[in-house]
Amino acid sequence: MEEDIDHILITEEQLRAKVRELGTQLAVDYADKMPILIGALNGATLFMSDLIRACRIPLSIDFIAVSSYASGTRSSGVVRILKDIDRNIEGRHVLVVEDIVDTGLTLSYLIENLSARKPASIRICALLDKAERRVADVPLDYAGFRIPDEFVVGYGLDYNDLYRNLPYIGVLKPQLYRS
Ligand code: IMP
Numbered sequence: 114m115e116e117d118i119d120h121i122l123i124t125e126e127q128l129r130a131k132v133r134e135l136g137t138q139l140a141v142d143y144a145d146k147m148p149i150l151i152g153a154l155n156g157a158t159l160f161m162s163d164l165i166r167a168c169r170i171p172l173s174i175d176f177i178a179v180s181s182y183a184s185g186t187r188s189s190g191v192v193r194i195l196k197d198i199d200r201n202i203e204g205r206h207v208l209v210v211e212d213i214v215d216t217g218l219t220l221s222y223l224i225e226n227l228s229a230r231k232p233a234s235i236r237i238c239a240l241l242d243k244a245e246r247r248v249a250d251v252p253l254d255y256a257g258f259r260i261p262d263e264f265v266v267g268y269g270l271d272y273n274d275l276y277r278n279l280p281y282i283g284v285l286k287p288q289l290y291r292s
């Protein structure tokens with residue numbers, strides 16, 4: 114597995130520090146709001162679990178799974194809900210937790226879909242921001258790291274469903290994938 118990684122982009126220590134910083138900020142911003150954090154499966158699972166441990170306020174969690182990529186490394190633009198949230202979010206303060214925002218197509222669909230359910234507020238927290246690839250204009254209220262246009266894996270992010278369990282964010286050797 115590690116031999117498929119060209120180089121490490123963000124180390125475990127950098128991830129830990131950033132997630133702690135985001136969690137602390139969220140705890141301030143959502144102090145009395147009892148937010149519901151909605152994690153985007155499967156990529157956001159590791160980020161989500163570390164983030165909520167760093168956010169010491171009353172909150173609840175839920176998960177949603179959407180398909181954005183048929184396969185490979187490029188967004189198809191076609192978004193489908195594979196697993197919906199289980200909770201009613203009407204009147205709740207919602208924070209969507211994403212692993213990475215690339216074109217932004219997945220998130221803009223998610224935001225539109227969740228907004229229709231009348232939450233009190235809806236914001237986005239993404240660990241990684243591949244800003245130069247943005248197609249849809251989505252406001253990232255909380256963002257961890259801005260990264261260059263390289264395909265990354267680890268800490269929840271996959272390539273063909275592998276590498277999610279790497280504890281760092283790494284760049285996959287380009288010869289291993291076709292974009
Ligand atoms: P978007 O719709 O183009 O913003 O794509 C968002 C989704 O694509 C993310 O939630 C990831 O699952 C996936 N994705 C985008 N870039 C990468 C990457 O570099 N590595 C792994 N997954 C990625």
Ligand code: MG
Nearest residue numbers: 153154156212
């Ligand atoms: Mg994802």
